[in-house]
Amino acid sequence: MRCANAVPLAPLTTLHLGGAAAEYVRLTDADDLGSALAPADPESPPAILLAGGSNIVVPDAGVAGRVVHLATTGVVMRHEGESVAVTAAAGESWDDLVTACVAQGLAGIETLTGIPGSVGATPYQNVGAYGREVAEVIARVRVHDRVAGTAVTLAGDDCDFGYRTSRFRRDPGRFVITEVTFHLHRTDQALPVRYPALAGTLGCAPGARPPLPEVVAAVRHLRRERGMLLDPADPDTRSVGSFFVNPVVAAANLPAAAPRWPVDDRPGAGGGRVKTSAAWLIENAGIPRGFTTPAAPGVRVSTKHTLALVNVDGTTSALLALAAFITASVRTAFGIDLDVEPRILT
Ligand SMILES: Cc1cc2nc3c(=O)[nH]c(=O)nc-3n(C[C@H](O)[C@H](O)[C@H](O)COP(=O)(O)OP(=O)(O)OC[C@H]3O[C@@H](n4cnc5c(N)ncnc54)[C@H](O)[C@@H]3O)c2cc1C
Structure with missing residues (x-):
């Protein structure tokens, strides 16, 4: 070392x-x-x-x-009947792992194709896309606890997963994820399609189970259209993906036209709260795709997706100024505070 x-x-x-x-x-x-x-x-x-x-x-x-x-590497696949336990080192490329699993006829992570980054970071923010979250297939996570100085294995249920969060993200200085084990299904068919735009692209009804490679191709097509598939030839992909997460707010505080999806409505879990679209809030606060401001030179909103902030030839301070401008605009228009998705080092 x-x-x-x-x-x-x-x-x-x-x-x-x-x-x-x-x-x-x-x-x-x-x-x-x-x-x-x-x-x-x-x-x-x-x-x-x-x-x-x-x-x-x-x-x-x-x-x-x-x-x-x-930058640790290594993948082990252990077949257990119809289920397969896939254990990968933290430094492995997530997208390569998805590709390898799909090639072996393993379903469960196919809609998460094209998400950049490492395997070890997927539990950190419970990555998700096109109707599925990685938490749904995480069996266990091997971590180094920096406080105790020991290695521990946590079951998926002990990771406190939530929408784009986990106990690792809530306490970022504490755990190093060294290895993740996923439980995948041995089948050539994808898990049921949940996301309406994905079903539309596939030409199937929500709940259908198209072949794995078709789902992967459809997701990658949608991601490319939205500037969410890393490509050096596409300047809109010089981003962190979505800069803001979809806020969860009291339904009563949301304009009637804003999209909304139900969140956990168990008794005591904050009934009356809904998840809304950060992209809708930003656009309706007057910030279109491709938006620039002289206060944030060299950076802009993606021309393909309002949630992505793109570096053209700017600086981090310009990027944060653009983010602050967007946050303030949404607060002024709707009284809603947007939360940032990436880790911002200080
Ligand atoms: C074009 C584009 C599209 C994207 N699309 C999506 C998407 O669809 N869905 C989605 O959820 N995300 C998306 N993202 C965000 C990003 O790809 C994911 O959050 C990814 O999991 C980050 O992995 P990373 O290895 O790059 O993490 P890094 O950026 O290196 O680190 C991110 C954070 O995780 C911590 N971390 C990293 N590895 C570990 C570890 N082993 N143990 C503990 N902490 C760790 C870091 O300290 C840091 O706080 C997108 C990003 C881009 C650029």
């Missing part, structure tokens, strides 16, 4: 923004985790974890402490 100094982080992120890490360690062996997390100077801030860099915003000034770049 080698530690380097003053390593530029922008090329390691999908935004291509931010300064350098004072100390940088690329971790390829999970056994080195303990020493990798310990900076040379015990007074320096705790090490920050970086994996695929697709949901992180690095400050222009860089990171004063150590950045540990998770």
